[in-house]
Amino acid sequence: MNKSINIFKNFELQCLIAEFSDISLKLDSSIKINNFKIAYKTFGTLDANKSNAILICHALTGDQYVSGINPITKKDGWWSRMVGPNKPIDTNKYFIICPNVLGGCSGTTGPKEINMETNLIFGRKFPSITIKDMVKAQNYLIEALSIKKLFAVVGGSMGAMQALQWSIDFPEKINNIIHIAGALKHSAQNIAFHEVGRQAIMNDINWNMGSYIKKNTIPEKGLAVARMIAHITYLSDDAMHRKFGRKLQSRDIISFGFDADFQIESYLRYQGRSFVDRFDANSYLYLTRAMDYFEVGKKFSNSIEFPKMKNQHINYLIVSFTSDWLFPTLQNKEIVKILNYFNRNVSFTEIETDKGHDSFLLDEPELDEIINGFLNSNFNKIN
Amino acid sequence: MSIRKDWKLIEILIKDNSRVLDIGCGEGGLISQLEKNIKAKTNGIEVNADLARKAIASGYNVVEGNAELDLNQYSNQSFDYVILSQTLQAMVKPKEVLTELLRIGQKAIVSFPNFGHWKIRLQLLFSGKMPKTKGLPYSWYETPNIHFFTIKDFQDLCKELNIIIEKSIALTGKGRQFEISPGISYANLFTSEAIFLLSYKNFEPIKIKTKQKSFSRNSALAS
Numbered sequence: 001m002n003k004s005i006n007i008f009k010n011f012e013l014q015c016l017i018a019e020f021s022d023i024s025l026k027l028d029s030s031i032k033i034n035n036f037k038i039a040y041k042t043f044g045t046l047d048a049n050k051s052n053a054i055l056i057c058h059a060l061t062g063d064q065y066v067s068g069i070n071p072i073t074k075k076d077g078w079w080s081r082m083v084g085p086n087k088p089i090d091t092n093k094y095f096i097i098c099p100n101v102l103g104g105c106s107g108t109t110g111p112k113e114i115n116m117e118t119n120l121i122f123g124r125k126f127p128s129i130t131i132k133d134m135v136k137a138q139n140y141l142i143e144a145l146s147i148k149k150l151f152a153v154v155g156g157s158m159g160a161m162q163a164l165q166w167s168i169d170f171p172e173k174i175n176n177i178i179h180i181a182g183a184l185k186h187s188a189q190n191i192a193f194h195e196v197g198r199q200a201i202m203n204d205i206n207w208n209m210g211s212y213i214k215k216n217t218i219p220e221k222g223l224a225v226a227r228m229i230a231h232i233t234y235l236s237d238d239a240m241h242r243k244f245g246r247k248l249q250s251r252d253i254i255s256f257g258f259d260a261d262f263q264i265e266s267y268l269r270y271q272g273r274s275f276v277d278r279f280d281a282n283s284y285l286y287l288t289r290a291m292d293y294f295e296v297g298k299k300f301s302n303s304i305e306f307p308k309m310k311n312q313h314i315n316y317l318i319v320s321f322t323s324d325w326l327f328p329t330l331q332n333k334e335i336v337k338i339l340n341y342f343n344r345n346v347s348f349t350e351i352e353t354d355k356g357h358d359s360f361l362l363d364e365p366e367l368d369e370i371i372n373g374f375l376n377s378n379f380n381k382i383n
Numbered sequence: 384m385s386i387r388k389d390w391k392l393i394e395i396l397i398k399d400n401s402r403v404l405d406i407g408c409g410e411g412g413l414i415s416q417l418e419k420n421i422k423a424k425t426n427g428i429e430v431n432a433d434l435a436r437k438a439i440a441s442g443y444n445v446v447e448g449n450a451e452l453d454l455n456q457y458s459n460q461s462f463d464y465v466i467l468s469q470t471l472q473a474m475v476k477p478k479e480v481l482t483e484l485l486r487i488g489q490k491a492i493v494s495f496p497n498f499g500h501w502k503i504r505l506q507l508l509f510s511g512k513m514p515k516t517k518g519l520p521y522s523w524y525e526t527p528n529i530h531f532f533t534i535k536d537f538q539d540l541c542k543e544l545n546i547i548i549e550k551s552i553a554l555t556g557k558g559r560q561f562e563i564s565p566g567i568s569y570a571n572l573f574t575s576e577a578i579f580l581l582s583y584k585n586f587e588p589i590k591i592k593t594k595q596k597s598f599s600r601n602s603a604l605a606s
Binding site for chain 2: 315317336342346348350351366369370373378381
């Protein structure tokens, strides 16, 4: 099997690429992807007995650049305040693996990549994927790195979904799960917001039925609107009020027009514009869809299936935020309740903040402390 | 953290390698002691977020939650022991909580400050004001303790709920301990803190000569 795995460094993307040829990735939809690749970054050093590996799963618009400088945006990685030397997830101590998800657009097989079978860009021909499929692909990467057991799988939002899925599909390969701001299933409200975003993209004339790369157009406007909508759901009413209120943007009086009179408008427009530079519109369609399809609740609440799962040894840490209305505390607590019902090792805390769903990416000292403490004390237990 | 006297006694009541749920576990002091000394497998629940986070950061399985709202998430008889230490008197519905403890655990360990202690009785008698002691230091308007009761009251409630008291230990104000037995009437006077090991009466399954299944302990209780 190892013969068909090829790992090399990609200088343009400044990351590693693992190419899996002649391995077919059978998706939830029963469609197979026969040649796939995963772009990933690692930080720190794998110890001699391979016991310090942490897989970090990124959120919807994240990527493998969890720490250090992102070569595409030239900015700090999306979780560089959490991951790095002497940071809460300390790369002096742990070996961090952060892959770009299947269906993503930072080097892993996804709609903007070339289909190795046809030598054409996938585009809309890319098969529909699920969170389970992402995890399946990640498992191939972990096997390729000859890591038998991950010390932890960590993720927020869509990353939390992946972490939970890992504990269902490969429980024997994990010791700890940190699940931040997620849920057992994507709610109707969340599917609704995603649908508005997708409609904005697909109704952009430049989307060209998904073949915009071939036609040399970019559905910029649609993707920007999708990002603006999503961005609202990541904040909270209080945080928006605190940050922007009704303050006007570079003007003293309202314009009686549709310019960005208010700071919040200007801010959202900026968020939309800058997103287009770094994200692929089709990827956005596929990944939001994968989140919509996520539902482990049915399996979890099945009292026969769940206790058979070999997850008795896994320590689960579930974290939620008071002002998160996208993945509210109640939905996170549902996971806690089920795990407690089945007598599992579960910890849960709700962090008080007004920063909304995005809190997990922002400066929340309590989050830092609990992640650091949880990892280190559980690491000391096994070493 | 120094080991509390009552924790040491609680530890003695628990068999090695048991599954233990500590309700109101704080930052995990008792849990840590039980894991270390008797290899208990523990879970905890704590209402104070800061304390819960300290426990989690120390590597214990602790969920932030309220003993009166969140106990329903635990399944029947999923623990060997459920501990409620120094908290029953702060519950809105202590009777319901007590019943919950023995639904979740095979046995329950409950400790509480005894309002029947002679010093408390004398304080109320002579000062005419709500008593304050080392164990109950709060003024009436800011105390978290909303249901005061004595050892006798607790024994009566257990009787009413068909709960048997397997063992009860008294701690005096000076840290002395003795076993409370029905014969010792002065226990209620001299105990400042009491620790009870509780379980349900062990009904033998009633065998009825029909094709129906025999009654289990729980169905016997329900009737």
